[in-house]
Each structure stands twice: as C-alpha cells, then as structure tokens.
Amino acid sequence: MRIAVLNFPGSNCELDTIYVLRRLLNLDAELVWHEAFDRSGYDAAILPGGFSYGDYLRAGTIAAHSPAMKHVRAMADEGKPVIGICNGFQMLTEAGLLPGALLRNEGLSFVCRWVSLRVESNRSALTWLLPKGAIIRLPIAHAEGRYVNERRAIRELWRNGQVILTYVDELGNPTPDANPNGSMDNIAGICNERGNVVGLMPHPERGAEGVLSPFGSEDGLMLFESLLYFMNGGDRICGAG
Amino acid sequence: MPEELDYVIGQLGREPNRIELGMLELMYSEHCSYKSSRPILKILPREGPRVLVGPGYDAGIVDIGNGYVVAFKIESHNHPSAIDPYNGAATGIGGIVRDILCTNCRPVALLDSLRFGPPRKGRTKWLLKYVVKGISDYGNRIGVPTVAGEVEFDESFETNCLVNVACVGIGRRDSIVLAKMESPGDYIVLMGSSTGRDGIHGVTFASKTITAESEEERPSVQIGDPFMKKMIIEATLEAVATGFVAGLKDLGGAGLTCALSEMSFKGGTGVEVELERVHLREEDMTPYEIMLSESQERMLFVVKPEGLERVLGVFRKWGLPHSVIGRVTDTGEILVKYRGEVVARLPSKLLAEAPVLHRRAKRPRDLAKALKVPKPREPKDLGRALVRLLSSPNIASKEPIYSQYDYEVGIRTIVKPGDGDAAVLRLLEEPRAIAVKADCNSRHCRLDPFNGHAGAVAESARNVVAVGAEPIAAVDCCNFGNPERPEVFWQFSEGIRGLSYMLEGLGIPCVGGNVSFYNEDERTGRAVNPTTVVVTLGLVEELDWVTTMAFKEHGDEIFAVGRTYAEMGGSEYYHWIHGISGGRPPRASPGRERSSMAIVKEAIRRGLIDAAHDCSKGGIAVALAIMAIKGGLGIDVDLGRIPRSGVGRLDELLFSESYARFVISARPGSARELRAIAERHGGAISRLGRVVDSSELFMRYGGRAIRCGLGELREAWNGSMRRYLGEL
C-alpha cells in the first residue's frame, strides 16, 4: 500500500501528514512534488493542508489547475482514495471532484481552534471505521472553510450519506454557535458517491496524538486507520453500513 | 552627520561619491550600526555553556543537546506598522523568519509582542485589526505557527504602536551556516524576489520619528509575499543540504549594501559584484537604487564554485528567480561595478563598523514625583474590582487575537496559546520540548527602568518555568524614544543595566537582540514607555513535566510561592480601577526569583504539581481567577495565608504585582514535601486552600469574604476583548 502525499508550492501540512502516516501507522507514505506526480504505483493520494500558491485568488484554485490534478482525477475515477484535508478539500471542490464551494468564513477572519464533530456517515474512506453519531475532536485552522452549495444539492448529499462530518457542540447538536465558519448545515466534510474522494476542513493529522490534544484525544488517528481499511477493502469492525 | 563624514574622508583619503555616500549613510544609521546603543549593550551577559552563536549575528544559537540547536531572535517593526499596519506587521514576520532561516535552522515558531494605545480609540482598533491580520495572513501562509505573544495597551503607544516579532528555529549542530564570506573565489548568489524601488531608505526611516510627512514617504512601504517566502524557506533548506553553501544572509535593512559588507567583514574578505546581473523588477533602476533597495523576500548565498550548478538547480526546481552577482575576493573591499564601470569601492570595515556615539544620559526630572502617589481608598466591593480587572484590556483573554493565528501547524505545539504561561513545542525526533514566551510590563519600566527591565527578564523566565522548562537563553528587543534626548538615553542605559542584573542573577545568557529608537511622536514629543521585550527560551527534558495553568481536579490544594509586598506602583489595579499611573513598581530580586523558580521546577519534576501560573498583571487574585476559569472549577482559599511582608490592606494583598511569585496546585497531601522543597531553596510557600467542585471563587481574609461567580468572571475575562474592539 503506497500513499502519495502531494506537495504543492505553498502546502504546509505535508510533513505533518507524512509524520502521522509513517511514524504512527507505519505506512509507506511518500512526499511527491506536484510536478513529478504520476499516479502509477500509488494506492491513494492525499492533498494536504496549507496555502498552495499562497491561496491567491481563492484557496485551492491555482493548484486545482496544476497537471498533478489530472492524475488525481484519474485515481478518483479508478476508485482509489483521494483525500483532501483543508486546503486539499478546497482543491477538490475547485477542481470539481467534490461538489460545492468553500468560501471565506462568515466571521471574515482566520480561525484556529479545536472543534467537536459528529460522524454523519461512514460511507467515506476516512470514516469507514467510525460509528455513525460518534463525536470526535479535531482542530481547524482556515480562513476559507464555509461550505456552500445549492440547497437541492445539499439535500442530495445528505440523502446519499455524502455528508460525513458536521460541527457540533459538546452535546452533539449542530448549533450556530458550534459552527466556526458559517458552513451550510454545519458541514465540515463530504465525500463523493463512491466514498473514495473525501474532503474535510478539520486536520486529522493534528489530532492524532494525545500529547497534541487539549482533550488527550487521538481521534485523527481513527480517520487514517479507516483509510487503511478502506484501501484493503476491509470489513467494518463497528457501526452499521 | 558632519563628524561621520570627516571620519569617512579621513579613512578613505578622498570624498566618497554619491553611491558610496548613500551606502555609508544607511550603514551608519542607528538601525544598522547600533551606534548609540553599542557601548551600553556590551554589558549584557552573553556567555554560557550552551551558547554557540551570540549577539552580532542574525540569530543567537544555543545547543540543546543530542546534536540539536535552537536559533532564535526578536525584531521590531514599529515604524512600518504605524503607517501600514497590515504590510508592516507582515514584513516584520518575513524579516525575522529570514534571520532564523539563514542559520540553516527550520523556523518552527513565531511570537508577537504588540503594544497599542487605549483600545477604544479608532486608531487603536485600526492598528490592532490590521497588525493581527498582517501577522495572520503572513505567518499562517508560510506554515510557521504563531504560538505565543502578549498585547499591552497604554496611552504612550497611541501614535507609535510597537510590533515586535520573534522566531524560533530548530536545526542540527553540525549544519549551522553563518553569515560570513570566508573563501575568496566563492560565488555570490542573490535569490528570491526581484529587486525593486520599494523600501529605499527604509532604515533611515526607521531611525526617525513619525511626522505628518511619514505618510507621504511612500517608497518605504514594503509589501510581503508569503507565498514566495514559503518557497524561499523550502528552497534554502534544500540548497544548504547540498553542502555547497558556505555562507548565507537575508537582505533586510540596507539591502545588498548591508549583506555584502557585513558578510565580507565577518569573514575577513572582500567582494566584487556586477550590478547589471541583479534581477530587477523595474528595468531602469540606477546602481544607487539597486544597492540600497530593501525589497522583501531576498536571500544572499555564498556558494562554493564546484557546487554552483547544484545550488542553482534547487532554485530552479522551486521556480525561484536568482542571479549570480559576483564573487568573494581577498581585498577587504566592496567593489561594485555596473556595466563595466566601478561605481563604488569601499573597505568592508568602514561600512560594517560605524563609529560609536557616546550619548548623554539624565534621569527625568519628574520621575521622583511620579513614584510618590497617595494610596487610593480601598473599594468596598473587592469582588467587583476583581471582575472589572479581569475585563481590563491588559488582562482580558487575548483569544480573539491568537485564534487568528495557526498555532498548530508543524504538530509541535503541545501547550497552546492561552493554556499555559509559555508555549511548549515538542521536538519531533525525541521526547523533549522547548518553551518560549515574550514579556514586558512597560508601565513598570517607565516608572523604574532598572527594576522594570529586570522584571521583564524575570517574568519571561518564570513563564517558561511554569510550564516545566529550564530557562537556557534569552533575546531582547528594546523600544525607546529618541536617544538624542538624555532622558530617553537614561531610560535605555538603566534598562539595559536592569536586564543585565537579572540575566546574570539567573544565569541566563543573552544571545541576541534588537534596538528600536525614535519611537516618539515628533509633534508632541511624547515617547513610548521604555519597553524591552524579553523572550526566554526554556528546555523541557521530559514531556511529563509539561504543565498548564488550568486547575485540574477538585480536592487539589492551592499554594502560593514567593512573598507578596505592597508593591502597587504601575499596577493594572491602580491604573484600571483607580486611574492612577504612578507609584513605585515592584523591586526585582534575582535571589527571590531563583528560589521561587527552583521550588516550582523541583515540584514539577517530582510530579507534585497539577497546575502552575506566574503572578503578573493583576496579582494573585487574577492568577487564581484565571486558573479557576480555565479549569471550570471553583476555589476555597484563605488569603490570610499568603506569604507577605508589610502588606496592610486586602486590596494590596489581592492585586500587588510583586515579582518572584507563582500560584500552583498540587495533589492532596503534597504540602509537607512542598514545604521541604521550599525550605531547601530558601523560598516562601504556603497552602491557601483547595480547588472545589463549585462555580465560585470563595476567598476569606480574617472576618471578610469575597465571593465571585465563575460565570461572571469568565464573561468578564473572555468577552471583553471582542467588546472593546468590535469584530476583529
């Protein structure tokens, strides 16, 4: 199982992601310069967080047009996992691999903090092993994370189990106060119909070790473990399909 | 500078031409030459077993063992931020990051130390909003977390805000690179943004006071490009890894002139450059402009001839513009050619070593009066006073500010802003960590520069100790008015004496710093409070020692460490509750600091402590309240037990800002062991009471009691920054 972590100019979570995959999960993860990316030989691709091309114009737009995205698109079509974290999620929506758009936060400024999230679906490669309704904790750090789409399209996402994570309060309710950026329906992450293309604003790689978490949680690790299972075509060990 | 010109002519044996004069003028500016401050700064202790590189280079470098080093440095960007807060603060971050980068350490953390006028003023809101946005947009984009800082509001900063930023880098001891040119024949490569007309004479601007015309000095405004900077960071580290980079320096104040002269002077060599090779943003630039430009995002590489292609290959991969502009020579001269003609020829030494000035110092006449103020009446409701104090902009939570910074990127930040007294960053390769915090109480410094500055050192060291670290080195950033005025120069020299006194007393070497003068309003002649921000670096040898400030569990016992005196001068309590800005501020004592720190350090290492917080603005009452708010737990304490001397009044006991104090909480039953530790270190400790499962602060004193609801306290502390500033 080889995982490519793509490195675009301006990415800045690529080494953090590699750290988690290699050091905590012992995976064969490789940092790949975007110009050198060729999908052959990789079983999954991760588009890491950061500010590719400075987020100039809009977050993720310029990277979405780089040649590397052709390979990413092909992997998505082949059903291989393609994971976009934060800036990576923005690239996936800008490239049209995931529906909707991530616009500037409603509060207009960058927000860095830990949030509670509810697992709304375990259809995606990242939530494969997580029980529906589970509450997990991860940090967010973004200025353009407000998920927007046409109402009809959002209903469709819900119906298909494509909404995978929402921002919730301590009790698990998707309240306006729990929504850090004004996303419609408090949406924090979505996937495509097959569940192999996944985008989320929170950073699982920053929430994978107790020492980094104000709550001592390691929830981020479960997301990557899910990815591993998904890649292996593995069975779920918990939760219903 | 007629004497300086005479000196130059004497040395050269001729008149300098226009370009040479421009170069000399920049290098002799206060900003580049430290001509006023050098004679005073030399008293700072700079030696220590861990010090690898001390003051004089771009960043100080300390050995943290196992082959790792930490480089860190602080710098001011006050003047640019006062006229263009967004770009001024952003390029401040850009500059300090380059200072760390050019030692070949990876920048892993930023700190920001900010000072503004009263928060309700329109100018303050504007400055604060855009300074924070500038730091956020730039720091976040380059992928370096902003992990700690401080914000102070005081009338003296209304025109001249202070924006000080620090950067910390981690590297390997065997791969440090220095800003030196040592081998004639090496190539000189300029990499990064093209050179433009921006910022020409920026440093002379930074060495002037702000006037109405400042706003017109358009060319001084620089625009940062964080995307370019991020690529420069990666490309630089990759280029140095080839093994062919012999020297490295960033281009900051005085641009190419400064980099060439300082690098060749340090290495005892010379340079020959051809300016037509420099990649330019505007075609028609003159040699004068090219030598003096302060365009952002540029680095100067000294490359071994056999590795030139390898290094340039790295720059090409990252798509970074670059030009090979010349070579190192053995002449000791800066020889500048333009289209075949020599346009400037000066000894490196003449440029790099400006003659020093010995300024006059005089104690301000009105200071004695300011120290003597009548004591205010004690308010009847001290609980109310505490709630109000928590909402003071100087004490209120700065969460609305630091939440705009990505403090997590890099997955090193294990104590985050607001959670502990200092930020703690783990090393990724081994289970150890470093701690950093920036501090200064400028009101204390104004009333008593000596003790106030000593206090700044002590506070930042205490903060680092409170999270479980051993302080190992410090850097400082001096911000003062016009040094030509003897009163200001007195503040400066007293301040540096104070820093030295405490650094020496605590055995902490100063490995770098920065001096910013002329922070005053030319119209009113009002200078900023003398403010030297101290950043202390600490080392945490075991991750288990990492300690935060929230009370953890009810039943835990609360202790006060260190003695409280009736030291109310310059306190936030006097200022915010009584509108008094005078009085005698706390006296600094290295002995007491050493005892208190030793107690906390040992208690942490023995695993006795659950929470620790140092007492600073707002005194012991504010420390207790914040620890309770953070933990979501109440307390029940007897204030009568606080170790004290000569404190007659309850408000003084609650709000005195005496130094050398901590509040800690410990597992029940630790009292005996803690007392034994305290005794061994010759310090005071006393059990005040307990953490309780309630939602109130309950504080007794003789027959009196103070009760405050946690909700009310939390609302005052958490909510007020947003209220003062509107939406940030």
Place this chain on the structure above:
Amino acid sequence: MREYLVEVIIQNKEMAKDPEGETIERDLIHRGGYDSIRAVRSGKYLRMLVKADGPERAREIVVKMCNELRLFNPVVHSCSVKVRASGRKGGD
C-alpha cells in the same frame, strides 16, 4: 494588434451570501451618518492587459480564460468581464 485593459469582477451569488458586504454595511449603520448607503456587495477585482484584434476579441479571450481556468466557481460566483480602455499599441 493592440492591448486592451480588461476588468474582471467576481462576486458571490445571492445564495452564497456576502459576509464582507454585510459587515461593511453593518459598520456603516453602526457608526451612524451613512444611512443613505445600502445594499453593499463585495467582490474580487482583477485587471489585466490583453493583446487582441479588437475590444470584442479581448473580451472573448478573457471570458474564455475565466471559464476554462475557473477564475470563478459557477455554483457560487457570478463573473463579469468588461473592456475598460480602448486599445493602445501592444508592447513587444
């Protein structure tokens, strides 16, 4: 061939809201005195020089570029392209 100054304005569609415009408007009302201003909308502005055989052609090139390179996201943005200044003699 001449060079034309072309302007592109990208705005959020109604459904995507416009928090910046709303905030500016709120600030206006908040500070008083500007109640004669309403319906503030914010957007992104781009300006460029385009070498082309005439203004219509310059506009076409930019429209095509905006669509193809997705300078705007059609789900949430509207995009308008205007040729502002008439052609000057092209550079190199």
Place this chain on the structure above:
Amino acid sequence: MREYLVEVIIQNKEMAKDPEGETIERDLIHRGGYDSIRAVRSGKYLRMLVKADGPERAREIVVKMCNELRLFNPVVHSCSVKVRASGRKGGD
C-alpha cells in the same frame, strides 16, 4: 432624491508590488496557456446603492465613507470611486 449605483475599487498602488496578481498571472494564466494576457493586478471591489441629490454628491458620500471607515490605506492603496448607473428613484 434618487439612488445611485456606486462602485469602489481598492488596489495596491501602481508602484507597489502585487504578489497576488503576479502569482495569478504566472501560475494560473500563463500556465494555462493564455500568453496574450499580462500585467494582472488584483484588488477589492465594492458596490453599493447611495441615496443622494445627484451623482456628484453620491460620489462624495462614498469617498468620505471609505476614508472614515478606513476601507483603504492611502499609504499603500489607491481607491477609485465611480458612479456607475445614473439615478433611479430612491426606495423607501
């Protein structure tokens, strides 16, 4: 009184750098093959309705507002205000 459509464009001054415009030009537009486009500059766009006694007056109000709310910083930005559409009868 009528209502006027007023447009505001805030950009970095001509002599100042514009890293955003440069990056869009280099990494998006040129890489996408649109070589006939150059000198891309980016900025912020605002549009609003202003009730006033005439277009000149509408413009004045907006200029004053931009200065007072510090929507731009004269040290780095240029700000242009244009009355775009001629007055329609004001609403409420």
